[in-house]
Structures are given as C-alpha cells and as structure tokens.
Amino acid sequence: MEVSLNFSGGAELLFGKIKQHTISLPAEETWSMKKLLNWIKDNLLKERPELFLQGDMVRPGILVLVNNADWELVGQLDYLLQNKDEIVFISTLHGG
Amino acid sequence: MEVSLNFSGGAELLFGKIKQHTISLPAEETWSMKKLLNWIKDNLLKERPELFLQGDMVRPGILVLVNNADWELVGQLDYLLQNKDEIVFISTLHGG
Amino acid sequence: TAARHGHLTKDEVSRYSRQLILPQVGVEGQKQLANSSVLILGAGGLGCPAAIYLAAAGVGHVGVVDYDVVEVSNLHRQIMHREASVGVSKAASLAQAVRSLNSRVRVTVHDVQLDGSNAMDMVSGYDVALDCSDNPATRYLINDACVLAGRPLISGSALRWEGQLTVYNYRDGPCYRCLYPTPPNPQFVTNCSDGGVIGAVPGLIGTLQAMETIKLLLAEVKPDTSNHCRIGPSFSGRLLVFDGESAMFRTVSLRPKQLDCAVCASPQTRTINRVQDVDYALFCGRGPHDKDEGLRIL
Amino acid sequence: TAARHGHLTKDEVSRYSRQLILPQVGVEGQKQLANSSVLILGAGGLGCPAAIYLAAAGVGHVGVVDYDVVEVSNLHRQIMHREASVGVSKAASLAQAVRSLNSRVRVTVHDVQLDGSNAMDMVSGYDVALDCSDNPATRYLINDACVLAGRPLISGSALRWEGQLTVYNYRDGPCYRCLYPTPPNPQFVTNCSDGGVIGAVPGLIGTLQAMETIKLLLAEVKPDTSNHCRIGPSFSGRLLVFDGESAMFRTVSLRPKQLDCAVCASPQTRTINRVQDVDYALFCGRGPHDKDEGLRIL
Ligand SMILES: [Zn+2]
Ligand SMILES: [Zn+2]
Numbered sequence: 095m096e097v098s099l100n101f102s103g104g105a106e107l108l109f110g111k112i113k114q115h116t117i118s119l120p121a122e123e124t125w126s127m128k129k130l131l132n133w134i135k136d137n138l139l140k141e142r143p144e145l146f147l148q149g150d151m152v153r154p155g156i157l158v159l160v161n162n163a164d165w166e167l168v169g170q171l172d173y174l175l176q177n178k179d180e181i182v183f184i185s186t187l188h189g190g
Numbered sequence: 191m192e193v194s195l196n197f198s199g200g201a202e203l204l205f206g207k208i209k210q211h212t213i214s215l216p217a218e219e220t221w222s223m224k225k226l227l228n229w230i231k232d233n234l235l236k237e238r239p240e241l242f243l244q245g246d247m248v249r250p251g252i253l254v255l256v257n258n259a260d261w262e263l264v265g266q267l268d269y270l271l272q273n274k275d276e277i278v279f280i281s282t283l284h285g286g
Numbered sequence: 287t288a289a290r291h292g293h294l295t296k297d298e299v300s301r302y303s304r305q306l307i308l309p310q311v312g313v314e315g316q317k318q319l320a321n322s323s324v325l326i327l328g329a330g331g332l333g334c335p336a337a338i339y340l341a342a343a344g345v346g347h348v349g350v351v352d353y354d355v356v357e358v359s360n361l362h363r364q365i366m367h368r369e370a371s372v373g374v375s376k377a378a379s380l381a382q383a384v385r386s387l388n389s390r391v392r393v394t395v396h397d398v399q400l401d402g403s404n405a406m407d408m409v410s411g412y413d414v415a416l417d418c419s420d421n422p423a424t425r426y427l428i429n430d431a432c433v434l435a436g437r438p439l440i441s442g443s444a445l446r447w448e449g450q451l452t453v454y455n456y457r458d459g460p461c462y463r464c465l466y467p468t469p470p471n472p473q474f475v476t477n478c479s480d481g482g483v484i485g486a487v488p489g490l491i492g493t494l495q496a497m498e499t500i501k502l503l504l505a506e507v508k509p510d511t512s513n514h515c516r517i518g519p520s521f522s523g524r525l526l527v528f529d530g531e532s533a534m535f536r537t538v539s540l541r542p543k544q545l546d547c548a549v550c551a552s553p554q555t556r557t558i559n560r561v562q563d564v565d566y567a568l569f570c571g572r573g574p575h576d577k578d579e580g581l582r583i584l
Numbered sequence: 585t586a587a588r589h590g591h592l593t594k595d596e597v598s599r600y601s602r603q604l605i606l607p608q609v610g611v612e613g614q615k616q617l618a619n620s621s622v623l624i625l626g627a628g629g630l631g632c633p634a635a636i637y638l639a640a641a642g643v644g645h646v647g648v649v650d651y652d653v654v655e656v657s658n659l660h661r662q663i664m665h666r667e668a669s670v671g672v673s674k675a676a677s678l679a680q681a682v683r684s685l686n687s688r689v690r691v692t693v694h695d696v697q698l699d700g701s702n703a704m705d706m707v708s709g710y711d712v713a714l715d716c717s718d719n720p721a722t723r724y725l726i727n728d729a730c731v732l733a734g735r736p737l738i739s740g741s742a743l744r745w746e747g748q749l750t751v752y753n754y755r756d757g758p759c760y761r762c763l764y765p766t767p768p769n770p771q772f773v774t775n776c777s778d779g780g781v782i783g784a785v786p787g788l789i790g791t792l793q794a795m796e797t798i799k800l801l802l803a804e805v806k807p808d809t810s811n812h813c814r815i816g817p818s819f820s821g822r823l824l825v826f827d828g829e830s831a832m833f834r835t836v837s838l839r840p841k842q843l844d845c846a847v848c849a850s851p852q853t854r855t856i857n858r859v860q861d862v863d864y865a866l867f868c869g870r871g872p873h874d875k876d877e878g879l880r881i882l
Contacts, residue, residue, distance in 0.1 A: 200744075209827075250764065253823075258835070258836050260763075262839035263839055282768070283741035285779065286631070286717055286740065286776070
C-alpha cells in the first residue's frame with residue numbers, strides 16, 4: 095500500500111526538512127492512523143519524537159488531514175488508510 | 191461517459207454564465223475533442239457559436255485544458271475523451 | 287453620508303465604477319460596503335494589504351489596532367509604512383496610508399495593547415474582525431472576543447514561505463478553539479522575527495483576507511434587491527494553505543463547530559464566558575511580548 | 585555599494601534580517617537581489633503591489649513604465665497611488681511610493697508610451713520584466729521585446745474576479761506567442777474599465793508576480809556559495825488560474841516552446857526579428873488606447 099505523507103508549516107523540520115514523503119506499507123495488514131503515527135515515530139522521525147507526538151496523539155498545534163479533510167471528519171486515530179491516501183501534517187502558523 | 195466542462199475568464203458568458211457543467215456522452219461512441227466541440231456547439235452554446243468556435247477550432251485567445259494540461263500536450267483535436275475527464279476552456283485575460 | 291441613505295454620490299460612482307459594474311457588487315453591494323465596519327488587529331505584514339484593499343474598496347469604517355512602532359526591519363513586508371514613519375505608531379502609520387488613498391473612509395486608530403480588558407469593546411464596535419496578529423495568546427483572545435461578541439473573524443497567518451487563511455465563527459462554522467482546543471507548547475511557536483518570512487507571503491494572505499471580507503460583507507445584501515448576484519465567503523470551515531516555495535495552494539475541509547468547544551458551545555456548556563476571566567499569557571505559556579527562550583523548532 | 589562588493593552593510597542586515605535568515609535567501613541571495621534590476625511595465629493594479637514588494641525585498645534597481653496619469657477610478661485597486669496624486673504620472677507616483685518605503689532602491693521612471701521604437705532599449709536595461717499591462721497589443725510587444733532581448737517575463741493579468749499568472753521565455757520555456765500565435769478578435773477583449781475588477785484580484789496576482797520574480801532572481805545565486813538552498817520560479821511552462829468568486833486556484837501545465845513560434849524560434853526560422861517591424865495595433869486590431877467599439881463579450 096502506497097501512502098503519501100506531507101509535512102508543512104514547520105512540521106517538516108522534524109523530518110530532515112523534507113516536505114514530501116511516499117511510503118510503502120504492507121498491504122496485508124490494516125493500517126489505522128494510530129498505527130501510522132507509530133510507524134512514523136519508528137521510521138521517519140529524525141529528531142526527538144516528543145516534538146511530534148504527545149502520548150498517542152499528534153501534539154497540539156498540528157492539524158492532520160486525510161485527503162484534504164481534517165482527520166476529525168473521518169474518524170481521527172481510527173481512520174483506516176487506503177492505498178494512495180495523502181496524509182498531511184500542518185503546523186499552524188502564528189506569524190503575521 | 192461523464193465529462194466535466196469548465197468555462198472561465200469570460201468564456202462562461204457564452205454558456206449562460208455557468209462556469210461548471212457536467213455532461214453525459216454515449217460511452218459506446220469514441221469522443222475526440224473535435225467531436226466534443228461540435229457537441230458543445232449543438233447542445234450548450236447559448237449565444238452565437240462564432241464567438242466560441244472559428245471553423246473547427248476554438249477561437250484565438252481561449253486556452254483548452256484536458257485534466258489541467260494544455261491540450262497541445264495530449265493531441266489537441268484528436269485527443270480521445272475518457273470517463274471523468276475535466277475539460278477547461280479559459281479565455282485569456284488582458285487586464286491589469 | 288449619501289450612501290447611507292439609499293444612493294451613491296457622483297464621487298462614489300466614479301471612484302468605485304470598476305467594481306460597481308460587477309453583478310456581485312452593484313449599487314446595493316457598494317452601499318453595503320460603505321455601511322460596514324472592519325477591525326484590523328495588527329498593522330503588520332498581513333494588516334497592511336488587508337487594510338488598504340478594504341479601504342480602497344470603500345468599506346465605510348476601518349479600525350486599526352496595534353501597539354508597536356514601525357521598525358526598519360518591518361519594511362521588507364509591511365508595505366504601507368514608510369522610512370519616515372520609523373518610530374511612529376504602526377496603527378497611526380497605517381491609518382495615514384488608508385486616509386491618503388481614500389479620504390471617504392473613516393479610520394479609527396487603536397494605539398493600545400489588546401488585552402482582556404478592552405478586547406470585547408473593540409471587537410463589538412465593528413461588524414467583522416481580521417486577525418493579522420503574530421502570536422498564539424493574542425489569537426486566542428481575538429477568537430474568544432469575536433465568539434462572545436458574535437462577530438465573524440477572518441484569520442490569516444504567515445511564516446517563512448508559507449501562509450494560512452480561514453474564517454472563524456461565521457454562521458455555524460467552527461472557531462479557532464474548535465480546531466485548537468489546546469495551545470501549542472511555546473517552544474514550538476515561531477514568529478516572523480525568529481523564523482523569517484518572505485514579505486510577499488503575508489502580502490498574499492492579507493490581500494486574500496481583504497477579498498474574503500468583501501465577499502462576507504456582500505453576502506449581507508438583501509437578496510431581493512435589483513439583479514444582485516449572490517456571493518459569500520469561501521473559507522468558513524475551510525482552510526487555505528499556501529506554500530510559496532513550490533507555489534502550491536491547498537484548500538482543506540475543516541471539522542464543524544464543536545459542541546464541547548470552550549467558547550463557542552452554548553452558554554450552558556461553554557467554560558469561557560468573559561475574556562476578562564482568562565489569563566491568555568498563562569494559557570499559552572507566554573504572552574504576546576515575551577521573548578522566546580525555548581527550542582523554537584516549529 | 586557595499587552589497588555589490590561581497591558583504592552587506594549593517595543597515596541592510598537590519599532591514600532585511602527577516603528574509604536573510606531564510607536558507608533560500610541568505611547573504612548571497614540578498615546580494616543577488618541588490619545586484620538585480622526589474623522593469624515593471626504598467627503602474628496599475630498589478631504593478632503597484634509587484635513594485636512595492638520587490639522594492640521592499642531589496643531589488644537594487646526598479647524601473648516603472650507607464651504613460652497614464654492617476655485617475656480617481658484607479659484608486660479602488662491601484663493602492664500605491666494616492667488621492668493627492670490624481671492627475672500625476674502613474675510611473676512617478678508609484679516611484680515615489682517605492683522610494684519612501686526603501687530609499688536604498690534605485691528607481692527609474694519611464695513616463696513614456698511603450699512602443700516599437702523604445703521597447704528593446706527599455707527591456708534590455710533590466711534583468712527581468714513584469715507584464716503588468718492591460719491590452720493585447722502591449723502584451724505582444726512586451727513579449728517580443730523580452731524574447732529578442734533574452735529577458736524572462738513574469739506575466740500577470742486580472743479581470744472581474746479572475747486572475748492569471750505565468751512566466752514566459754525563461755530558459756527553455758514557452759513565450760506568449762507560443763501559446764497565442766493568433767491575437768484575439770478585439771471584440772472579445774475586455775479590459776478592467778469595461779469589465780470591472782475586484783481590486784484585491786490584481787493585488788493577489790501582482791504580489792505573486794513579485795514573489796515569482798524574487799524566486800527567479802534567487803535561482804541565479806551560485807550553487808557553491810555557503811549553505812544556500814536552491815529555489816527558482818514555479819510558473820515557467822505553468823499557468824496559475826485564480827477565481828476569487830469561488831477562491832479556486834488551478835495550476836496548469838502549458839505546452840513547451842514551439843519550434844515554429846514567430847518570435848522565439850531560432851533566428852533562421854523566426855519571422856519577427858525586430859519589434860520595430862511589427863505594427864502591433866494592426867496585428868491586434870487595435871492599439872493600447874483605442875476605444876473598443878465591438879461586442880466586448882469576452
Ligand atoms: Zn469553537
Ligand atoms: Zn514563442
């Protein structure tokens with residue numbers, strides 16, 4: 095299963111400054127967002143994971159999108175990934 | 191076969207000011223862009239067709255896009271429509 | 287003025303002719319703009335283009351809130367200030383630019399630090415507010431004041447090459463706290479001084495804030511008037527995400543208003559009833575002017 | 585100046601500090617901007633934001649071309665002019681605004697009608713040109729002069745609620761004639777006077793023209809210098825289409841440079857070798873100032 099990950103608003107600074115990642119996940123397993131967050135922690139996080147995760151959740155100030163919709167609309171941690179999904183992590187900006 | 195048509199930059203003024211149209215075409219036929227232009231002339235054009243077409247071609251100043259690519263990249267009049275294609279007609283703007 | 291009483295003056299017709307002829311504006315729309323008031327919270331990189339495009343379009347009353355003075359390091363993005371205004375109040379400097387472009391607009395300068403004691407009065411005095419501020423404590427305060435005063439909020443932000451824009455508290459749409467019930471840890475908050483910004487990025491977002499405000503105000507024109515075309519804001523419950531480095535625009539669907547929101551839930555449910563009762567600096571871990579001693583990685 | 589000789593002055597460091605710290609800019613990028621020159625063709629709704637954001641960012645030399653004078657009907661969108669400048673040359677008025685924001689920038693006023701006799705000299709005097717004009721005859725002339733002078737062209741346009749932006753003649757990318765070999769019939773050409781425009785639409789496109797120009801100039805920084813991050817323009821061979829009514833952004837792939845293009849083909853193949861030889865008003869069916877007597881439907 096191929097999933098595209100995008101980090102922006104500064105969240106990419108935790109991932110080697112790379113905004114766009116395409117990852118392959120074993121399709122024989124089911125992948126919830128919760129499981130994906132753990133996978134990211136174990137496989138992609140270049141810096142201290144507590145900057146991205148707080149317990150099982152994404153830390154406050156990061157908006158999570160599934161195919162351009164707020165993950166709250168699709169089940170949040172329980173959403174099950176589909177092939178070709180695009181998951182976006184946007185750090186909210188405060189500057190002006 | 192369902193095709194989405196979008197008119198903008200002023201081209202929509204020829205189509206009842208409606209920018210977005212979804213049309214159904216008989217899927218058993220093949221539909222080239224050339225055939226689509228004739229279909230539009232016969233079925234959608236609310237005003238004089240010479241404002242949109244000049245002979246068999248779209249008139250100068252209108253850019254034609256197939257799925258967000260210039261139709262010159264995909265065969266222009268010979269491109270064969272696929273189900274769910276989005277065809278866009280953009281009248282070029284000159285104001286500033 | 288004449289506009290408030292059913293017709294446009296000859297001056298107004300010639301000044302606004304290029305937008306009057308649009309069916310989404312028309313005479314009724316122009317009168318609506320003239321009868322509207324907009325509060326710009328922050329006279330910086332976002333507030334400069336937002337204020338000037340709103341004034342140019344003929345919004346009747348523009349308020350500008352800012353407590354800072356113009357610095358030379360502001361001028362790479364805060365394009366309505368001038369070298370001669372370095373050291374002058376930003377609110378006054380922006381107000382001056384607005385007046386010199388359009389003397390028909392009434393401009394009010396609020397050269398004060400926005401806080402819990404004045405936010406409600408300030409926001410209540412205008413039809414719409416624009417968040418053009420630069421730190422989380424102020425953004426929560428502005429949000430809460432807008433919700434409790436019943437005012438829509440056009441929110442913009444920018445940092446580095448990126449910008450974001452959305453509309454909060456418009457009709458049944460969500461508010462800032464619906465999206466962000468918990469503030470970010472201050473060590474993850476970066477402002478434009480620390481992180482840098484390309485000036486045209488807040489330029490783009492502030493310009494879009496003005497456009498969105500105009501559409502929101504035009505939505506109030508009575509539907510039965512003349513052949514006015516309906517229009518309204520595009521970003522209530524939606525977020526625009528812009529990345530100038532790749533020139534990518536993304537439009538995102540946001541969650542609806544949250545029934546358990548601390549501020550926009552029903553009066554029986556909400557936990558915030560008065561902004562005076564909230565210590566925003568404490569809530570966010572630092573106030574609008576505290577120096578950031580943290581990690582500043584995000 | 586100091587910037588031309590390998591370092592930035594203390595003044596430059598404090599003025600540009602917020603963009604200097606971006607890795608795509610840095611000291612080398614800032615020096616590159618200071619050593620660059622940009623020609624703004626048209627001091628109207630597009631030219632105002634484009635010129636001011638380029639000057640704010642520290643482009644060393646900005647030229648402004650416009651033969652018109654400021655009118656009150658311009659002020660709803662041409663935000664760097666002022667009521668006090670009504671009747672004054674637009675190029676001079678915009679130049680004045682640029683100087684008052686950033687006196688480090690050299691500004692040249694070209695208060696002339698652009699035509700075949702002066703276009704080549706004007707365009708050749710700058711590194712990059714911005715098409716902020718408002719009619720097809722001028723747009724073909726600007727394109728041909730840029731192609732024959734070997735200058736990239738950042739082209740913007742706006743009408744009603746819509747805007748378009750692209751980059752022509754950049755490296756191997758297409759030019760305006762590659763896309764539009766045949767001019768539109770004048771009866772299908774609408775300008776902002778006839779069709780109307782929301783002021784923030786050219787505001788958005790002009791701001792993006794500035795951003796795109798900055799990225800194009802930064803692409804010239806030598807790759808071996810310090811830890812500079814690569815960046816470049818996003819819209820060569822691509823077109824941005826914006827619809828403010830629905831707040832929709834569309835990015836489109838354009839055809840490549842056309843081998844049979846009348847102006848950007850090889851010198852052996854091209855049919856246009858000198859802009860002096862082309863009658864642009866005749867080619868387009870009307871000149872930049874002719875009144876449109878046609879149908880004006882598109
Ligand atoms: Zn809420
Ligand atoms: Zn060409």
